[in-house]
Amino acid sequence: MKEILIRIDGKEVSAPAGSTILEVAKQQGIPIPTLCHLDGLSDIGACRMCIVDVGGKIVTSCTTKIAEGMEVITNSDRLAELRRLNLELIFAERNHVCSMCVSNNHCELQDLACDLGMQHVEVPYAYPRLSLDASHPKFIIDQNRCILCGRCVRVCAEVEGAHVWGIAGRGSEARVITELGIDWGDAEMCTDCGKCVQVCPTGAIVEKGKAAAEMEKHPELVTTLKERREND
Amino acid sequence: MTRRLDVLVCSGAACVSSHSAAVRDALSREIDENGLSNEIRIVETGCMGPCELGPVMLVYPDGAFYIHVKPEDAAEIVQEHFLKGRPVKRLLWEDPEARRIVEGKKQIPFFAKQVKVVLRNCGRIDPENIEEYIAADGYEALGKALTQMARNEVIQVITDSGLRGRGGAGFPTGKKWQFVASATGETKYVVCNGDEGDPGAFMDRSLLEGDPHTVIEGMTIAAYAVGASRGYIYIRAEYPLAIKRLQIALGQARKMGLLGENILETGFSFDIEVRMGAGAFVCGEETALIASIEGERGIARVRPPYPAVRGLFGMPTLINNVETWGNIRHIVLNGADWFRSIGTERSPGTKVFALSGKVKNTGLVEIPMGMTLRELIFDIGGGIPNGKKFKAVQTGGPSGGCIPEKYLDTPIDYESLKELGAIMGSGGMIVMDEDNCMVNIAKFFLEFTSDESCGQCVPCRTGLPRMLDILKRITSGNGTMDDLDLLQHLGEMIIETSFCGLGKTAPNPVLSTLKYFEDEYREHIEEKKCRAKVCTDLIAYRIDEDACRACGICAVNCPVGAITGELGKPPYIIDEEACIRCGTCLEVCPFGAVHVLSGELCNQDKREGSK
Ligand SMILES: Cc1cc2nc3c(=O)[nH]c(=O)nc-3n(C[C@H](O)[C@H](O)[C@H](O)COP(=O)(O)O)c2cc1C
Ligand code: SF4
Ligand code: SF4
Ligand code: SF4
Ligand code: SF4
Ligand code: FES
Ligand code: FES
Numbered sequence: 001m002k003e004i005l006i007r008i009d010g011k012e013v014s015a016p017a018g019s020t021i022l023e024v025a026k027q028q029g030i031p032i033p034t035l036c037h038l039d040g041l042s043d044i045g046a047c048r049m050c051i052v053d054v055g056g057k058i059v060t061s062c063t064t065k066i067a068e069g070m071e072v073i074t075n076s077d078r079l080a081e082l083r084r085l086n087l088e089l090i091f092a093e094r095n096h097v098c099s100m101c102v103s104n105n106h107c108e109l110q111d112l113a114c115d116l117g118m119q120h121v122e123v124p125y126a127y128p129r130l131s132l133d134a135s136h137p138k139f140i141i142d143q144n145r146c147i148l149c150g151r152c153v154r155v156c157a158e159v160e161g162a163h164v165w166g167i168a169g170r171g172s173e174a175r176v177i178t179e180l181g182i183d184w185g186d187a188e189m190c191t192d193c194g195k196c197v198q199v200c201p202t203g204a205i206v207e208k209g210k211a212a213a214e215m216e217k218h219p220e221l222v223t224t225l226k227e228r229r230e231n232d
Numbered sequence: 233m234t235r236r237l238d239v240l241v242c243s244g245a246a247c248v249s250s251h252s253a254a255v256r257d258a259l260s261r262e263i264d265e266n267g268l269s270n271e272i273r274i275v276e277t278g279c280m281g282p283c284e285l286g287p288v289m290l291v292y293p294d295g296a297f298y299i300h301v302k303p304e305d306a307a308e309i310v311q312e313h314f315l316k317g318r319p320v321k322r323l324l325w326e327d328p329e330a331r332r333i334v335e336g337k338k339q340i341p342f343f344a345k346q347v348k349v350v351l352r353n354c355g356r357i358d359p360e361n362i363e364e365y366i367a368a369d370g371y372e373a374l375g376k377a378l379t380q381m382a383r384n385e386v387i388q389v390i391t392d393s394g395l396r397g398r399g400g401a402g403f404p405t406g407k408k409w410q411f412v413a414s415a416t417g418e419t420k421y422v423v424c425n426g427d428e429g430d431p432g433a434f435m436d437r438s439l440l441e442g443d444p445h446t447v448i449e450g451m452t453i454a455a456y457a458v459g460a461s462r463g464y465i466y467i468r469a470e471y472p473l474a475i476k477r478l479q480i481a482l483g484q485a486r487k488m489g490l491l492g493e494n495i496l497e498t499g500f501s502f503d504i505e506v507r508m509g510a511g512a513f514v515c516g517e518e519t520a521l522i523a524s525i526e527g528e529r530g531i532a533r534v535r536p537p538y539p540a541v542r543g544l545f546g547m548p549t550l551i552n553n554v555e556t557w558g559n560i561r562h563i564v565l566n567g568a569d570w571f572r573s574i575g576t577e578r579s580p581g582t583k584v585f586a587l588s589g590k591v592k593n594t595g596l597v598e599i600p601m602g603m604t605l606r607e608l609i610f611d612i613g614g615g616i617p618n619g620k621k622f623k624a625v626q627t628g629g630p631s632g633g634c635i636p637e638k639y640l641d642t643p644i645d646y647e648s649l650k651e652l653g654a655i656m657g658s659g660g661m662i663v664m665d666e667d668n669c670m671v672n673i674a675k676f677f678l679e680f681t682s683d684e685s686c687g688q689c690v691p692c693r694t695g696l697p698r699m700l701d702i703l704k705r706i707t708s709g710n711g712t713m714d715d716l717d718l719l720q721h722l723g724e725m726i727i728e729t730s731f732c733g734l735g736k737t738a739p740n741p742v743l744s745t746l747k748y749f750e751d752e753y754r755e756h757i758e759e760k761k762c763r764a765k766v767c768t769d770l771i772a773y774r775i776d777e778d779a780c781r782a783c784g785i786c787a788v789n790c791p792v793g794a795i796t797g798e799l800g801k802p803p804y805i806i807d808e809e810a811c812i813r814c815g816t817c818l819e820v821c822p823f824g825a826v827h828v829l830s831g832e833l834c835n836q837d838k839r840e841g842s843k
Contacts, residue, residue, distance in 0.1 A: 043534075044534070044688070045534055045689065045731055046688055046689050046690070046731070047689070047690055048689055048690050048691055048729045048730075048731070051729055058728045058729055063534045065536075081725075082725055082728060082729055085721065085722070085725045086690055086691060086725070086729060089690055089691065089694040089695050089698060090690055090694065092694065092698060093690075093693075093694040122718060123698045123718065123722065124698055124701045124702060124705070126694075126697065126698070126701075147690075148687070148690075148693070167529075167687070169687065170512070170683070170684070170685065170686055170687050171682055171683055171684065171685035171686070171687045171693055171696075171697070172682070172685075172687070172693060172694065172697045173687070174686075174687030174688075174693065
């Protein structure tokens with residue numbers, strides 16, 4: 001495949017045409033924060049955490065393909081500020097009470113807050129009243145912790161092929177739903193495979209019977225599975 | 233006997249809802265009864281512009297322009313005007329400036345300063361009759377393109393004309409056509425964006441209702457130029473009249489061989505289908521619109537690839553706005569130089585605006601680019617009614633900005649408006665006077681956009697509602713000065729990082745009012761004062777002891793019984809706690825004894841609380 005030359009944080013690198021900026025950065029060991037991206041799933045550019053600067057313009061690195069001569073900056077004061085404010089908005093949108101959350105200490109959102117040095121939330125909290133669906137025999141979906149990254153939607157459709165999850169509603173009314181809005185326990189298409197649990201970056205989709213801080217997840221399993229399938 | 237008069241009765245949506253059909257029937261009856269049906273013809277047209285004055289009608293050739301016509305007026309019009317040649321003065325548009333009766337339409341300032349290109353036929357021909365369109369040079373441009381011009385020549389003339397997209401962003405139309413022409417794909421599509429989601433906008437609707445063939449002809453020319461075989465007109469379902477007229481027009485064009493297989497016997501085939509949208513604002517965004525036509529959830533998609541390369545059903549797709557389409561045939565027919573002779577160097581041509589708010593003449597207007605805001609608002613619009621003072625003009629719909637008085641002499645073109653933090657947008661223009669609170673205006677637009685956010689990306693989905701929370705805090709008297717910085721930061725961040733154009737522009741009303749009307753924000757925060765007396769949490773109603781005659785009318789009318797007093801023993805008193813600030817007392821008091829206060833005497837506790 002054709003190789004393309006770009007400059008990333010001042011360093012000249014070449015990568016196959018069609019690669020995203022995020023992929024190139026990863027290869028080069030340059031960390032870029034992400035939430036909705038997961039290796040092995042398609043990209044939708046929803047969380048906006050992975051923003052980078054391309055010639056003065058802010059773009060999401062997971063959805064932007066490299067182009068010849070591109071100048072990419074992955075970190076700057078402005079980028080850090082934008083990412084932090086973005087993260088604050090995510091925290092303020094739903095009800096994240098980490099100390100009581102089963103995902104405490106194993107949560108990608110919480111990790112990002114530490115990594116980016118988010119000390120406090122300056123924007124007003126929304127404190128929405130949200131539901132929790134425990135109708136599935138093994139799993140729970142708690143809307144209070146959902147960040148609408150859409151990973152569950154994609155893993156279930158793209159890897160498991162079950163198409164259980166969807167997103168309904170507009171704006172701040174948007175919610176993940178199972179099978180057009182019925183209880184998860186009644187969703188006949190669900191194979192109980194648990195992939196959505198593993199890829200959900202927060203404490204939104206979790207296994208039943210976990211106490212606070214007990215829910216560990218392994219999204220990389222899905223990546224490996226996807227890779228293995230592609231190589232077969 | 234030969235035809236003597238054409239009576240053009242507006243049947244645009246506004247006039248239809250003010251019962252133009254009854255007027256038409258009454259006129260036609262009178263004309264018949266007086267044996268004039270061979271001499272006088274009634275033509276139903278699209279919107280003529282001054283919708284507030286409807287039903288309106290125009291008599292050709294003498295140019296008399298009648299407003300607020302009622303069915304009862306028909307007899308008098310026919311007797312006096314049509315038979316005796318004396319126009320009915322009481323129904324003619326009175327020029328508010330000169331206080332004189334205006335007889336000829338051309339002398340009415342509202343029309344005199346307009347330049348009609350796109351709207352040329354609107355209000356002049358019967359949109360349901362293709363013959364009338366053809367009589368007005370209709371489909372001549374298509375014939376010229378198909379028989380005398382190579383595909384690239386058509387694209388060249390559009391490029392040379394400098395036409396820019398009228399749907400908001402102002403992207404060079406010729407360049408877009410070139411992209412689609414060069415893209416490869418089995419099928420190519422041409423799409424007309426008639427979503428028109430801005431609240432209060434009706435530019436595109438009026439053109440589709442008043443002259444549907446112009447849009448169809450423009451699309452067909454483009455299809456030939458870029459090599460497309462199918463077209464879609466995406467239009468909101470709330471526009472039934474436009475949909476009906478489009479369907480009629482499409483049928484007529486097909487029947488005459490101007491659409492469908494082997495157009496004008498040239499071997500070129502192209503057909504158009506109408507698709508109805510559910511009316512979500514974001515569905516006007518081109519990738520969301522494509523998703524919606526494909527039957528998917530109407531949310532924006534990642535660009536690139538741009539629709540020109542991979543659009544509808546994965547094929548190269550040319551999307552233009554209704555008004556952009558309306559310009560095409562005129563450019564093909566009259567040439568690029570003619571088009572460039574109108575408007576400015578970088579923004580050639582005209583622009584249609586829906587003028588609304590606090591101006592005397594509201595309605596649909598078309599002006600050459602480069603006209604100043606002042607000319608549009610004061611000459612065409614007739615200025616601010618009721619002796620009030622101009623405060624701001626909002627352009628660009630919910631994603632636009634508010635421009636203050638000191639910039640009224642700015643020419644209307646893409647760059648100049650953008651420089652001021654506003655945008656051209658698709659043609660909304662709302663005039664505001666001293667009774668409008670700018671913080672409240674910002675809140676109003678943000679309420680709209682945060683409701684319309686598709687919810688896909690974080691900054692727009694959750695950032696806009698947080699900005700709204702802060703604005704609500706300010707208008708209820710609970711804001712702090714730090715809130716202003718926070719609004720600024722959030723606004724800039726949402727613009728920079730949102731996924732699609734909705735989020736990238738939605739903070740504009742807040743940022744532009746913060747820039748030009750920061751003093752109003754400060755007053756709300758520091759003095760708990762709303763100078764326009766709009767924000768109900770910051771105002772109080774008081775009865776002036778000296779003016780009150782103790783008639784008790786206010787007390788009787790107050791819906792919550794907040795006013796007490798004794799008949800004949802002034803003054804009556806309003807209980808501030810119980811008062812819901814509905815303003816009824818102010819309206820009903822025959823002695824003008826009720827006043828609205830903000831800042832000065834009221835909100836004492838709120839001001840102290842903030843210290
Ligand atoms: C949120 C949003 C809403 C839009 N709504 C409309 C609309 O109602 N009508 C329209 O023509 N373009 C609308 N646009 C612009 C379209 O995406 C697109 O740029 C336009 O249709 C291109 O046509 P033009 O080049 O002729 O302007 C909207 C864009 C955004 C971001
Ligand atoms: S999901 Fe993560 S961030 Fe949210 S409460 Fe649980 S641990 Fe905290
Ligand atoms: S458990 Fe498997 S099938 Fe069921 S919703 Fe989750 S990913 Fe889909
Ligand atoms: S439930 Fe989890 S995976 Fe699904 S959208 Fe919400 S946060 Fe993402
Ligand atoms: S900017 Fe708003 S409307 Fe556009 S994709 Fe993001 S959430 Fe949806
Ligand atoms: S990781 Fe790129 S937008 Fe979420
Ligand atoms: S609809 Fe009649 S003037 Fe606009």
